[in-house]
Each structure stands twice: as C-alpha cells, then as structure tokens.
Amino acid sequence: MIEFYNVTYGVDKTPILNNISLRIVKGEFVYLAGASGAGKSTVLSLIYMENLPDEGTVIIDRYSTAKIKQKEIPLLRRRVGVVFQDFRLLMDRTVFENVAFPLRVIGTKSKDIKRKVFRVLAEVNLSHVRNADPAKLSGGEKQRVAIARAVINNPFIVLADEPTGNLDDDSALEIMSIFEKINRQGTAVLMATHNQSLIQRFPHRNLYLNKGYLIKP
Amino acid sequence: MIEFYNVTYGVDKTPILNNISLRIVKGEFVYLAGASGAGKSTVLSLIYMENLPDEGTVIIDRYSTAKIKQKEIPLLRRRVGVVFQDFRLLMDRTVFENVAFPLRVIGTKSKDIKRKVFRVLAEVNLSHVRNADPAKLSGGEKQRVAIARAVINNPFIVLADEPTGNLDDDSALEIMSIFEKINRQGTAVLMATHNQSLIQRFPHRNLYLNKGYLIKP
Amino acid sequence: MTFWFTLKEGLKGFKRARLATSISIVSVAFALLLLGLFMVFTANVDRLIGDLRSRIELEVFLEPVIEQSVGMKIASEIALMEGVSDTRFISKADAANRFEKQFGRNIYEVLDTNPLPPSVIIHINEGYRKAASVREIAGRIAAIDGVDEVAYQEDLLQVIDKYIHIVYLISGAFGGILLVIAFILLHNTIRLTILARKDIIQIMKLVGAKEAFIRRPFIVEGLLQGLIGGIIANALLWMAVALSRHYFFEAVVFPYIFFAVLVIVGVLIGIISSKMSVSKYLKAVL
C-alpha cells in the first residue's frame, strides 16, 4: 500500500535520503526512528508528496510518483492524515475550524462536520478550547489539534511526525492509545518518534534511519 | 535570584496560574514538570516578562515586576537565555545570524561574534548548517539552534521549554550534557520538560505544576 | 452550498486578516478616488471644449446698398441651410454702434452717410463645428445673391481642430498612466495582503485542498475589497464634486456612470490581483 523503490532524494546536491526501499501494508503500525536530521520528516514528505523522489518510485495506494498528475495530489492527501512536526495549524481560524478543514475540503455537510469534529476533539481532550485561537494554545494542545485534524477524515494511513514530542507522559499514553485505536479500526500508522519508552511499551515494527540510509534490522 | 511571591495570572478571566510561590537560587538546576496545559510555558513567560502577573510579584535578579520600567525589560532579557517551545527563530536570516543576534544586540565586535557563535554551534553539532535557512532545518536542528541562541550570551539563567522534545535520545543526552556543563559553570537552568527518563537520569530539584497550581513535593 | 461556503469564507477572510484587509480597502478606495477625480476632470475639460466650439460664429457681410427687408430675407434663408443653427441680422444702424464701440468714435461725427454694410451673424450646429464643414457652409453662403463676403475666425477653428487632438491625447495618455498607476497600486496592495497569508495557503494545500477550493475565498475577498473600496471611492468622489459645486462652479459635470465605472474597475482589479497572487503561492509548493 505504501512502497518505496530505491528512493533517493536530495536538496541542492546534498543527499538527504539514499536508496530507500520499504513497504507498509494495509493496517500496519510502523515506527520510523533515527537521530535528529536522519531524514524521518523527509520520508514522510515523500508519502504525502510535498517532495518527489529524485530517483526511484514511491507508490501510495493507487498513486505512483512516476505517473501521478498534479491535480491528483489533493485526492491522495485526503486519504493520508498528517501530523506535522511543527503542527502547521491554520493560525487565522479557530481550533474547531482547523479540525473541520479536511471535511470542508470534501464538502461534508455542516451538521456532520459539527458532530464529527466534536467527537474527535473530545477524544484528544480539547473540547474546552474548540473556539480558541491556536496561537494561544500550549505546545501539547497544538499537537493534539494537529492529531485531531489528521484523523478526522478517516484516512487509510496516518503519518505522525513526533506526535508526542510536546506531551507529558500521561498525555502521550492517551495519544498513543488513540493511534492504537484507529489502527485497530484498520488505519495504518507511520510514526516518526524518538520516544524509546513508547516504542518499548507499544511494540511494533521499527524502521531505523541513519544519515539518510535505512538500516536493516 | 528568581522569586515568585503568590503569583496569579490569567487571560480573559480564565485563571492559568494560581498563587504560585517559588525560589530558584544562583546556579541551581530545576525541572518544571506537569501535564500539557498545566502552565509551564506561562511560568517561564513570567520570568522573561512577556507576561506580567495579575497578582503577586516576580523578582528576577535585581528586577521586580512591581517596579521594573518598560525600557529595562530588554536589559533583563539579555541576562536570561530562553529556548522557546516553538523555537521562535528569525526566519528571515541564517542559522549563524540567529545565534549571533543576542550578541549583535549588545554591540559585540564582529570578530568576537564569529568566534563565539562558531564555538557554540560546534557544541550543538550544527556547524555544517550555519549558513542554512532555519525554515529548512529538521525539528531537532531548529531546537538546537534555539539552544545555541539561548546560551551564547552567558546568561545567569537559561529557561528551556521542552528543549529535548524534538530530539532523539542520543541528541537529548548530548543537549542535557550541554545544560549540565553550563550549569556547572554557574548558570542556573530552569527546564520545563516531560521527559521522565531524563529527569531520572539527571536528578535535580523538580517543581510540579498541576492545572496552574504548584504541587508541594 | 459551495457558493455560500465560498462567500462565507471570503467574508470571514476579512475578519481573519482584519488589519491587512482594511489597509487594502483604504488603498483601493484612494486609488479609485484618484481615477474618479481624473474622470471628472476630463469630463469637465470636454464640456469646456464643447462650449468653446459652440461660440464659433460666422459674420456674413451683405452688399452695403441692400434693403433691410431683403437682408432679413437672406438671413432667414441662411437659417434654413444645413448645419446652421441660428442667425441674427445686424442692420446698418447696429453696425454703426459696433463701429463706435470698436474705434471709440461715432461714425456720424466723421461722415454724413453710414458706409458700413448690414450683416448676418450665424451660429453653427454641433456636428458642423469643424474647420472643413464651416468652410463649406461659408462657401455656400457666399454664393447667395446679395452676400458680399463671409468672415469668420478660420484660424481659431483650425487651432481648436488641431489642439483638440492634443488635448484629448494628453488626457488619454494621462488617464492611461493613471489607470496603470491605480492598477499597480491596487495590485501591489492586494498582493501584499496575500503574501502575509502564504503559509495558510501552503498548509491548506498540504492538507488536501484543491487549488480552486483555496483560491475561491481569496478571490471573493479581493472582489469584496474592490467593491467596498469602490463604494468608499464613490462617496469621497461625490463629496469632492459637491464641495467644488458649492465653492467653485455650480456647473461641474458629473456623469453618474462614473460610479459604476469605479466599482467595476475596483472589483476587476480585486479579482485579478487575488487570483494571480494566490496562484503564485499555490505553485510555490507541490
């Protein structure tokens, strides 16, 4: 369902990823570990196609970087939920509208939007700040808004870039249980993380990146 | 050296901090723990005086919120290094210039700036990206730039808001050893963090916040 | 559904970027006001030139010995000719009065008889106030029995004919420059308001919004900026016209179509600029 074939990617002749091949099947839960600057966020960016590989092919669902048309990219992204490392919230609207945005994009009815957003906000413990300005939230609260937005649209895979980095251990456990739950419902999860204790507590397949190379386990 | 006397702070009638009293002495290393949204970042903001208490007094070095003049605040801030949770890098200039900024502010000579910045960048392992655009760095790299900027000016205290949130364990250990080192040199450190394993590995006094209240140990 | 969502989003864009949008509206209003002032100015210059042309008169000198009644018959004959709007008969006595005015002496002081010829002063219809047509009319009149000579300020007419082009050219060039300037100013302002939101545009794209979906509310916002700016410009322009009617000329010309022109120009620039700017940032990220 997600396949990398000998993917190489660089910026300005600096290689960032070298000859990466990997496969994530439907409904799998996979960690992406590696030191700071190893290329984890870059791997994720190739999946939601913010970046395209210099060499090799990335295949996501029925889309291949070899032949995807530019106007198909939004359709791909609606099926992939992303928790960005720097959150990338829409700072010009409320928490509610941030979470609702992926539903607005596909033209969901207002009533359904309201119902779904309320449910997801409750799951991440943010019901009380739904009308707040995201800029004023604490780091962990922003992170949870990003998570809510990533899962609202029932994607087939959620890419989570360090989704517990700004969370205390209790909140991190809660968030992990949310990811476990959506994973049990059939959604694949690819989580870039440094949190070794989480990896040990919730064991799943682990991809390890080192300076742009995928290390065989 | 840092003293909170019955400090209360809120926004729009929502209380965020309630009746906080604490003291951090010269050269101490103190953790500030607590769940997401407990008010850790807000406590730090009262120290560098982005926010002023609604009630009570905060005394930092020779400045008291009761009588500090607005134009003295920059002077205070030059003595307090802050690693912001969201980094707050100057996105319009290079990594080098970001780290150099606190020195420019006090009019340090270019030659000295170069020497000092190079040394600090080497300590946080960022020498190779010194001319990069901060927006393009990985999460952990941005965090290390923020740390470098906080310590460049030999502050008497460094406030670090979740400074290892985006770092893998190895990098986190390295960063911790940097903080330990500057602490040994006499700089106080107040670190808001969720990372229990770090707290256990490097034991120091721990302040615990819960929903805006400081819990007595 | 989508239409209303788009409109609502466009309106919300105002609130979301309140400062930028209000700065932009003020700029739009003032650039359009400028354009409006120039249009009013041009309309008034045009009216003035029309006035000048309407003052053209031909003086037809008749034979000095002609009977007054015959002269008046010739005058009414001329009045019926194509291109002539009206005629006025100047008798020998009227001519003597004019002589005195012009030379400061009564002609009867110097002479016993009045040697001055009677004449007919004629005005020309609007469509015929050009050197060529007037010359043609003068020729036809000169052929009438009893007419001695036809005099008119041919050189003035030629000057008007010649300079009118220059006046219109200058007005046109100035108006063109002004339109370009107003366009550039509005366009730049709207670009800057969207530049301030380029992150938002890029995030929307990364979260799966199609380009059209992102673009539409911004276009609506640009349209509304142009519309509101146009309305404010109209109000200011109307005040300026009312003030100048009160203090300077009551006769300031102000075609109400200008109101529509300003609003339309504002709305078009708003739409085009928003669309161009948003597209730029949409292209900046994959």
Place this chain on the structure above:
Amino acid sequence: MTFWFTLKEGLKGFKRARLATSISIVSVAFALLLLGLFMVFTANVDRLIGDLRSRIELEVFLEPVIEQSVGMKIASEIALMEGVSDTRFISKADAANRFEKQFGRNIYEVLDTNPLPPSVIIHINEGYRKAASVREIAGRIAAIDGVDEVAYQEDLLQVIDKYIHIVYLISGAFGGILLVIAFILLHNTIRLTILARKDIIQIMKLVGAKEAFIRRPFIVEGLLQGLIGGIIANALLWMAVALSRHYFFEAVVFPYIFFAVLVIVGVLIGIISSKMSVSKYLKAVL
C-alpha cells in the same frame, strides 16, 4: 559601528523580504510618479496663465488730427511710465489696414479722407497685469494731452483675475488630495511589508533587543524604499516629459527641483511609515 551595522541590516532587510520590498518600491515609485505628473501639470497651467496675462494690451486712441511725429512722441512718453513694458505706434495708415481686415472693405473705397485716429498699443509689465493696476495706468494715460480715449478688455482682465483664484484653488485642492492619496498609498504599502514581518519584530524583542535597535534597520529600509522609489519615479517622470515634449509641446515646463521634491517626499514617507508600523508591533508585545 552601530551606524554601519544599521545600514547593513537595512540593506539586508531588502534581501530578506525581497518580494515585499520590491512590491513596495514599485508602489512608492508609481505614487510619486503620480505626484510628479501633477506637479508638472500645475507648473504648465501656471505658465499658460502667465502667457495669457502677458497678452493683455491697451489701445490708446489719439486725437485724429494729431501729427504723426507728435503721436510717436506720446508713444515714447507712455513707454516710460511705471508699469508699461513696451509701446507700438499705429499710424492712420496702419489703422486703415486694420479697418479693411476687420470690415472687409478698403476705407478709401468709401471715403476720400481717412477718419481713423492713430493709436498706441501698449503692453504691461508682469507685476501690473491686474484689473486694478491696469485701470490706474489707463487713467494716467488718458490724462496725457493728445490722448482721446484708452480702450482695453477690462472684462477679460476681470475674468482672469476672478478665475485665476479658482484655478489655483482647484489646482491646490487637487494637489492636496493627490498628496494625501499618495501618502496613504505609500503608507499602507509600507505598513503591509512590515505587517508581514511582525513575528520577527516580536521575537527580536523577546530576545532582548531594545526598541530603537529593532526599529532602526526598518527605518533605514523605509528610507531606502522611498529613495529608490523616488529615483524610479524621477526616471519615469523624465521619460513622460521627454515624450510629451517630443510629441505634443516642445515648451513643456519642467523645473528640475521636482526631482528633489519627489525623492524627499518618498524618503520622508518611507521613514515615517516604517517608524509608525514598527512601533505598532513593538507595542503589541511586552
């Protein structure tokens, strides 16, 4: 040291916000061009009115029986009077020629003798071309022996005197409105370029920079925007003047001081706007 750092920072600001700054410079240039065009326009209208006034002439009719030599003596006597710039003597023969031109007939065809008086045409010095002064001069001339009557277009003079105020008032009002518009447009553009960097300003403040330290490079940047915009405006204005000299009037007036005025206005607005906007965001955070 600090001066050079500030200047360098201001220059770097250009590179750091290249798009915003270039949009702003273009806006500044065009708003100033506008102002320049208007100043040129006004200067030319002023020249034109001066021209019109310089055409004022008085015609002094002498006694018809006077000797030509006496008439010429009177003419040179008048030429020496205060306010008179030059005189031209029209003999009886010249008057006869003028009669023929005006009435279409040779005066000797009708009469044996020439009854037309000789006259003196006089022009007035620049400072005296007002209805009151001219009336006073005419009075003094009328008192001279041998002068029969003094004729001039008093009504034309009164019209110029009356309307000149209105023309200057309108020009002044229009110029004032234009200055306000140009100011608002520039100010808004520069505000928007700084709005796009408000985060930077706030971060600087949080890291211990004093307000003046943050403000200075932005002010330098605003100054440079105004300066560059002014220079571009001057180049465009000079092109416009050169083109209109080539295609329309060779005599287009263009005082070179305008170059300086545009640059100074641009620089002032750049400085003031930057300063105001930065201060706003400096106050937004403690």
